[in-house]
Amino acid sequence: MIEDPRQSLLHDILRGRVSRRELARRAGLAGIGGAAAVSHGNVLPETVIAQDGTPAADHTPTGAITWAIESDPVNLIPYGAVAGANMWGKEPMYDSLLAWDTDLQIIPALAESYEAAADGTSYTFQLREGVVFHDGRPFTSADVVYSLELAMNPPAPGIQLPWFVNVAGVEAVDEMTVTVTMTQEDPTLPGVLAWSRYSPIVPNGIADEINLLSEGIGTGPFRLVEFVPNARVVYTAFEDHWNPGVPCVQDLTLQVLPDEQSRVAALRSGEIDGGTFSPDVVMTLENDDSLEVLSGLTSAPRVIHFNTVNDAPWRDARVRQAINMAVDRQEIIDNVYGGNAELTGPVPPGYGDYPVPAETLADLYATDLEQAQALMAEAGFADGFEVTLQAIAAPRDYTQIAEIVREQLRPLNINVTVEPLEIGTFATNIGEGNFQWASTGRGMRGDPSGYVVDFRNGTALNMAWFGDGWNDDEINQLYDDGLTTTDIEERVAIYREIQQRVIEDAANIYTVQPYKFQVTGSRVTGMYVSYTDFLPGLRVACVTDG
The missing domain is CATH 3.90.76.10 (Dipeptide-binding Protein; Domain 1)
Structure with a gap:
């Protein structure tokens, strides 16, 4: 069968396989403009989706990459860590x-x-x-x-x-x-x-034998040299790795740089070879010929968590639904992500057929301030209440979302205090259920059930976050049913129904799934933005000089 070159190009763009040079060549052959191809799905124009350069099987590791990470890993424990930055720090060695x-x-x-x-x-x-x-x-x-x-x-x-x-x-x-x-x-x-x-x-x-907080021994492509909290994680190539040609570089340093302008300065000076950047900053970098911009959708849906363990106004579904009606997600998309984000439910867009369709989300998230105020009055909270909304301090977007939500809830007389926290404290609070509301993100999951397991009564985090203040017996049954069938169509229907019930009851307030932007110096090849929101590309990324 002969494949339409336009469909083939779109498929490879969405799979992260096309560089700027390859995009221009194939877009020309397909009869479409390169910028138009890349800007699919609100991705910034003139960005590279991925880089060429997979190492050959007989490659000997050479050169070094210093990659900026925007949050400190806190520790390198292999099991049971809550913060995604833990995975950034430990991933190369396991x-x-x-x-x-x-x-x-x-x-x-x-x-x-x-x-x-x-x-x-x-x-x-x-x-x-x-x-x-x-x-x-x-x-x-x-x-x-x-x-x-x-x-x-x-x-x-x-x-x-x-x-x-x-x-x-x-x-x-x-x-x-x-x-x-x-x-x-x-x-x-x-x-x-x-x-x-x-x-x-x-x-x-x-x-x-060792302190797993700061040490580690695995079979991964890199061997740990040192971990200095709030500074760096240093690796060197494990040349006996079982996968031929991996890694490509001899030395890898993950440098902790929470401040974005510090990352920009370090990138321009050559102190780092790449890192993650916000859409606004990417627009200031994309015309620099010495840099390559990578982009892609990731699995990190942003969400406002409610804690219902203790008695609180938001135990009442009408209060939660009023909050959902008052939150204008388009304002978040425009003001925090420069248009480069999608609406999301518990399962983010891009995760096969499991996410709630975009048009359904748009209906479920329609703003209606008048109805929201009526629901607050009906629930007996017309005068509102005070609440503390904890937020991840870096990356900054979690706090920005919290600040927008704070302003959007003023007409409901809800007085929100935003409390930015460094990732270690925030993760501890989340794991222990020590929060009222929290602006956070849900990471990648190995199965669609993982995105909704916390709504299943009796699971570990369900008890820490909801206690006896929220429960849905129908979700409990649907969740169990989803674990007892391997039929894909049945599982898609089950997990979509769970998500719809979560959204309609506003058990949590899901907002958006942003596109992720990474920028590298021109010497780096083979890097890509992973849907997992981790950094597996560093296993195969190469440099063009020693």
Whole structure:
């Protein structure tokens, strides 16, 4: 079959495979303008979606990349961390049993293959032969058993999370075979392992040997050299990595630079080779021929969390619904992201067929201030109330969203105090449920169920965030049903219905999913914006000089 070149180009743009040079060439052949092609979906004109330059299998690591991260990782614990910056910091040194490619297709990693039982209640993994950890010890099934058991019950300061709740046990069948037994049919495990965030494989017994807060030993493409909190994470290439040609560079430094103007100055001076930037700043950089702008949609839906554990006005659905009607998400899209964001529900746009369609979201999020005021009066809160809205201080957009929401709720006589917090304190508060409202983002999930698990009564964070102040029995049943079927159409229908119920009841206030922009110096090739909102591109990114 001959493919329409326009459709082929659009497919590759959305999959992050096209550089500026390749875009211009293929757009010309397809009979469309390059700028028009790239600006699809409100992406800034004249931006590069991805870079060319995957390392060859026989490549020897050379050169160095210094990449700015906008939040401190706080620690490098492999299991149970809440903050996404923890994953930025630890990702280079770890592998999981499975991985995602750039299309979010599950591919082998430390497991060469796996087989699910016919009834979906167990998974058997055949492990990759010849893999070694950074300290030279061989990788075996004992390491997998140990790692997954730690993942299910993380040592402090990690917290128990719901991703492995249906795992009944992990057994080493032989030295290179592991079986994971489930308490019930569960289609989510392969995706959770491919996500990798909570399933790094570490050496058996490592928690008794090193301080996992600041040290780590894995099988990943980079070996940890040092972690200096609020400053840097330094890695060097692990030349015995099992994946030929990975990594491409010899040295990788993640430099913590929360202030965006400091990142801009460091990029222009060559102190850093790349980092993440806001749309407004990108517009000031895009005409610099020494820089490349990368962009893409990521999985990080912005949301205002309500805590209903304690008695509060927002335990009343009418109050929450009034707030939802007063929040103008288009103002957030325009003023915080320069038009470069999409409406989102619990499952963000780009996650297959599971998100609520954009036109449905537009109807559900229609602003109606008069009706909002009527609902507040009906609930007995016409005079409003006071509330503290905690927000992630860096990146700045979480606080900006909180400030806009604060102003939009004044007509409801809701007096919002915005409290920006550094990521360590914020993450601790979120994990412990120590907040009234919180402006945050929900990260990538290995399965659609992961985006809505916290609305299932009885799960760990559900109890910390909602307690007995909010519950939906229909959602509880739908959630359970979604975990007992592998039929994609059934699962799509289930998770869309859950999301619609969450939005209509305003259990939380989902706002937008922004596009992510990264900028690199011209010496960097092979980097891309990952939908995961992590930095897997640094595993394959190269530099053109030593």
